[in-house]
Amino acid sequence: MQDEKNSPSGQKENTPMFGKWTIAAIIGIFAILIVILAIITLGSPPGKTTAADVRTPVPTQTPEKSARPVVDLYVMSFCPYGTQAETVMRPVVDLLGAKTDISVRYITTVKGATVDSIDSLHGPAEAKEDLLQLCIMKSDPEKYWDYLKAFNNQCYPVWQNTSRLDSCRKNVTLVLGIDLPKIEACATGAEGLTLVEMDAAESSAIGASASPTLFINGVKYAGARTPEAFKQAICRSFDAAPSECNTTLSSASAASSGGCG
Numbered sequence: 001m002q003d004e005k006n007s008p009s010g011q012k013e014n015t016p017m018f019g020k021w022t023i024a025a026i027i028g029i030f031a032i033l034i035v036i037l038a039i040i041t042l043g044s045p046p047g048k049t050t051a052a053d054v055r056t057p058v059p060t061q062t063p064e065k066s067a068r069p070v071v072d073l074y075v076m077s078f079c080p081y082g083t084q085a086e087t088v089m090r091p092v093v094d095l096l097g098a099k100t101d102i103s104v105r106y107i108t109t110v111k112g113a114t115v116d117s118i119d120s121l122h123g124p125a126e127a128k129e130d131l132l133q134l135c136i137m138k139s140d141p142e143k144y145w146d147y148l149k150a151f152n153n154q155c156y157p158v159w160q161n162t163s164r165l166d167s168c169r170k171n172v173t174l175v176l177g178i179d180l181p182k183i184e185a186c187a188t189g190a191e192g193l194t195l196v197e198m199d200a201a202e203s204s205a206i207g208a209s210a211s212p213t214l215f216i217n218g219v220k221y222a223g224a225r226t227p228e229a230f231k232q233a234i235c236r237s238f239d240a241a242p243s244e245c246n247t248t249l250s251s252a253s254a255a256s257s258g259g260c261g
Contacts, residue, residue, distance in 0.1 A: 061219050061220070061222075062219075063216065063217065063219060063233070063236045063237045064216075064217035064218055064219050064237060065217070065236075065237055065238065065239050066217055066237065066238070066239060067238070067239050067240075068099065068100060068101060069100045069101070069216055069217050069234055069237040069238060070100070070101045070103075070216070070217055070218075071100055071101065071102040071103070071214070071215070071216050071234055072103055072105050072202070072206075072208075072214070072215045073085060073086065073089055073102070073103070073104050073105065073212055073213075073214050074104075074105045074106075074107050074203050074206075074208035074211065074212060074213040074214070074215070075104055075105070075106065075107065075211045075212050076106065076107050076108075076120060076121050076122060076126060076130070076211040076260050077106065077120075077126055077129040077130050077133055077156075078120075078122040078125065078126040078129065078156065078159050079121070079122070079211035079212070079259075079260035080260075081211060081212055081257075081258050081259050081260055082211035082212045082260065083152040083156055084212075084225070085211075085212035085214070085225060086104065086148050086152060086212075087149070087152060088225050088226060088227055088230060089102065089104075089227075089230060090145055090148075090149060090227075091227040091231075091249050091250065092227055092230045092231050092234065092249065093145055095231065095244050095247055095249065096231065096234060096235075096242075096244055096245075099238075099242050099244065100234060103137075104133070104137070104148070105199045105202055105203060105208070106120075106130040106133070106134060106196060106199045106200075106203075107120075107121075107199075107200075107203045107208060107209065107210075107211055107213075107261070108120045108127060108130055108196055108199065108200050108203075109200060110193070110196060110197050110200050113193075114193065115127075115131060115187070115188055115189075115192055115193050115196075118130070118131070118193075118196055121211075121260055121261070122159075122260075125159060125160075125162065125165070126159075127196075128187065129151075129159075130196060131186075131187035131188075131192040131195070131196055132169075132183055132184070132187045133147070133148070133151075134187075134192065134195040134196060134199070135183045135186035135187050135191070135192055135195065136178060136183055138186070138191075138195065139179075139182065139183060139186065140178055140179075143176050143177070143178055146176055147172065147173070147176055147178065150172045150175070150176065151168075151169065151172055154168050154171075154172060155168035155169055155172060206218070207220075209261050210259040210260065210261030211259055211260040211261060212225075212259065213259075214230070216233055216234055216237050217237050219237075221233055224251075224253055225253055225257060226249075226250065226251045226252060226253045227249035227250045227251075227252075228248060228249040228250060228251045229251070231245070231247075231249050232245075
């Protein structure tokens with residue numbers, strides 16, 4: 001009698017362990033697992049915010065208000081970042097200079113009782129220029145910012161060549177009508193020493209050791225280096241902002257955002 005489980009040829013028929021629907025379900029499960037694994041590995045899908053994406057905002061210092069804000073920009077005359085900050089500040093001076101006290105202060109260390117004892121980061125040439133600029137600021141304040149602009153554009157690029165630097169400075173002061181012999185007498189004498197000592201003491205007391213560092217009414221500024229950003233910070237420091245604050249200045253930033261120090 002022929003066994004019902006055997007085929008006519010005498011071999012057993014191979015009954016499939018899984019149906020086609022079962023196999024499809026298994027493949028689908030594997031596909032889902034692969035997708036989940038990819039999401040875990042690569043991160044959240046685009047547009048999805050996770051806890052890691054949330055950043056704690058940097059606190060902004062509350063401005064100290066006054067009727068006439070005092071703005072101090074601490075620099076070194078041969079620091080590229082300092083000269084850029086001066087360039088950025090110039091439009092603000094033109095706009096708000098009559099209603100604020102905006103000053104450039106120089107970061108040095110005075111180690112003795114003569115101008116030769118002044119220590120500046122970029123050497124004696126920088127110390128000399130710091131002194132000259134301080135003396136111009138005192139003797140010809142109305143020409144100071146024009147001198148800075150011309151000097152930074154024409155003379156600063158050659159500051160490491162003494163003869164070219166001296167020649168350039170002489171030409172700039174001549175064009176601007178600045179009495180260079182008078183300024184040099186100030187810079188090499190007791191008057192210049194007193195001026196630089198005052199700035200050295202101020203920068204040390206307030207903690208301005210890097211060029212540039214900006215303080216507005218004694219509050220350190222930490223925003224963007226653009227004319228508009230400087231203007232807005234100063235305007236927030238008025239008891240009552242003047243109409244000039246409605247003028248929009250350039251938002252072009254300085255070429256570099258570092259510092260010397």
